[in-house]
Amino acid sequence: MLGKKEINEHGHLVIGGCDVVQLAQEFGTPLYLFDETLLRENMRFYRQSFERLYPDYAVAYASKAFICSAMCRMVAEEGLFLDVVSGGEYYIARSSGFPADRIIFHGNNKTAQERELVLREGIGRWVVDSEAELEVLIEEAKNYRNGKLPLLFRLTPGIDPHTHQYITTGKIDSKFGLPIVGGVAREVMKKALAFPQFELRGVHCHIGSQIDSLEPFLKACEVMLEFMFQFWKETDFLLEELDLGGGLGVPYLDEQKDQFPSISEYVEAITGKVRAWCEEHSFPLPRLIVEPGRSIVNTAGNTVYRVGTVKEIPGIKKYVAVDGGMTDNPRPVLYGARYQALVANRMHDRSRERVSVVGKCCESGDVIIPEIELPRVLPGDILVVEGTGAYNHTMASNYNMIPRPGVVFVKDGKAKLVVRPESLSDLIRRDVLPGD
Incomplete structure (x- = not known):
């Protein structure tokens, strides 16, 4: 069972x-x-694992896995952030009383109505998915009522996690994100630096879902950190946050119980990789963000x-x-x-x-x-x-x-x-x- x-x-x-x-x-x-006890325990496993291993972090529950008003309230009570991908998810979260400054707003095609809602109510992090989206925000963010609009930029790191093709999202050929190859992401982010209505916080990636090994996550760490390091050298601007998304797989059958890394193994692996890479390259430790969904709610x-x-x-x-x-x-x-x-x-x-x-x-x-x-x-x-x-x-x-x-x-x-x-x-x- x-x-x-x-x-x-x-x-x-x-x-x-x-x-x-x-x-x-x-x-x-x-x-x-x-x-409910198991839901809360899984959230606490994430928080406690990070608290032991890393100085600055945020765990954002990926609400697309399961959302309702009571779930949003529980996530708030457990001290997590919330990842939303639509105006509907944002509306449910805010209607439940979830604080706007702990919401991360994703989406590859945010509509005018969604953008208006979020810019009016406030947001913790706005994840820019494309150059076209940035162009729209250049004008719309001028009216943001809560100071500078805090941005993360979603990058496609070119990693295939070998999961189902419908839930693989980090490859170069993807509807999501800005490609690192060819300097596309770098140039879009450099453009954003010129506008005072933006606060560039960092970069984001999500390589896929139901991933059964740690290797793809560790590779993503390396690729993303290398991008942050090179961006710093080229622009003298330090990106302070690294959001690695979610994707940790879970067993659906009793026979699969030993086939997936545990929450603590996952956190230990990525925090260890980030620490080691940053020490080797004399790069400041970024704030580390993860966005688990399935691994919190499925079982x-x-x-x-x-x-x-x-x-x-x-x-x-x-x-x-x-x-x-x-x-x-x-x-x-x-x-x-x-x-x-x-x-x-x-x-x-x-x-x-x-x-x-x-x-x-x-x-x-x-x-x-x-x-x-x-x-x-x-x-x-x-x-x-x-x-x-x-x-x-x-x-x-x-x-x-x-x-x-x-x-x-x-x-x-x-x-x-x-x-x-x-x-x-x-x-x-x-x-x-x-x-x-």
């Missing part, structure tokens, strides 16, 4: 001290379920389903259909993501059968787990798919006009509804009938 789970006297799965079967009855299914999250139809094709396959699917978890369709599951109401059942767990959408590709051994599954059983904390809630859709699930945080035997499940009436809330 992934995360912190127990089994009670009824043979039911327990998460955060709560009986999952009872939660399914109380809140309905499908349901996103998060262990803490689970999706609870109720089994409906069980269909067996003799000699071929047995299908177990649940009351959700690609609408609440599109990752198997998008990335071929793999998951494991538990029958929450019969955790002591040792019988085994090989089945395919599928969703209810009108798509043959709506398959959550193509093949898995489970106890004999019956209609009405409560099935829990583990490790769904990252990118499930945020990617959920209303395909087939299926309402999106609610979100519940559990801790010390208490459950809190933090996102209500959509109702049928929510599906037509934005509809307009012409003539009415």
Whole structure:
């Protein structure tokens, strides 16, 4: 089992001290379920690891992994920064009370409405993604109400982390960032130095997601530090911040638990590399920023389903259909993501059968787990798919006009509804009938 789970006297799965079967009855299914204690522990692991190893740092939670108002408030309480990539994420953060000066604003195509919102409300760091964006900001930032606009520049360091092509973002051929090769990034940043409305703080990169080794991160450190060093020599301007983005991978299956570096191993590796490089080149230690998302939320999250139809094709396959699917978890369709599951109401059942767990959408590709051994599954059983904390809630859709699930945080035997499940009436809330 992934995360912190127990089994009670009824043979039911327990998460955060709560009986999952009872939660399914109380809140309905499908349901996103998060262990709040584990969420907070993962945030603290990052902070405590940096505190031991590096003098000046910031940990910014990447909200695209999972965001809601309660999550933003928790991140603020744990002393982290917040990474947002849209006006919507920024709006949720600010509406929850998250301080603007601890928000980092990303995006390769920030719209006029988004730029206006952030420039009006304030921002901790604005990440410039292209020369075209800088040209727009030259005019718009003149009206920034909070002094100089603090900038990071996103660079593409030309590193392939060997992860899925859709989540590789640091190669030269990318829609994100300014290429280091050919001097593109250098010239754009030198241009920014000429404008008093800007405060150049440093550089940013993000090489990809679900990375299973430390080598790509260490290579990124070297490339980015070399750029900062050369920029200093050429311009006599010291960039004081290095943001390495996120990307640390996590296990989705029990068999993968030893395949990924831990949070502490990751922090030890990058801080060690930065310290050693800076000492060797007599370069001042930069403020080090990281933007973890998946490694904070994924294992803490689970999706609870109720089994409906069980269909067996003799000699071929047995299908177990649940009351959700690609609408609440599109990752198997998008990335071929793999998951494991538990029958929450019969955790002591040792019988085994090989089945395919599928969703209810009108798509043959709506398959959550193509093949898995489970106890004999019956209609009405409560099935829990583990490790769904990252990118499930945020990617959920209303395909087939299926309402999106609610979100519940559990801790010390208490459950809190933090996102209500959509109702049928929510599906037509934005509809307009012409003539009415």
